[in-house]
Amino acid sequence: MSDLDFQIKVSVDKETGTVVAAYFQMREGKATRVLELADGKAFANYGSTGKLLGIELLAPCEITVLDQLFKKEPKVIKDFLMRTAPPEMLKAA
Structure with missing residues (x-):
């Protein structure tokens, strides 16, 4: 049985409709470790x-x-x- 549980939550500026943040859930669970990436532009949550x-x-x-x-x-x-x-929210290298 897969432990995957995909969901996405997007936050937008209410006046412009511009995307300001997005969260991509791959699995349910409580984060026990958070990894900061790209000078705070992205964060990865890991479970126990x-x-x-x-x-x-x-x-x-x-x-x-x-x-x-x-x-x-x-x-x-x-x-x-x-x-x-x-x-x-994604840029090519």
Whole structure:
């Protein structure tokens, strides 16, 4: 049985409709470790078992920065983020 539970939450500026943050949940759980990436533009939450629970993007982030998070994860997790992320939140290297 899979432990994956995909969800996405997007916050937008109410006056402009501009995306200001996005959270990509891959698994349910309580974060016991948070990894800051790209000078605070992104945060990765990990559970007590070391599995990636979710990624929060607070500003546009280079895809190569996020790639390091997916090395030990099933391909479907990277596919989920790449398929659902607002384009303005991901930048090519």
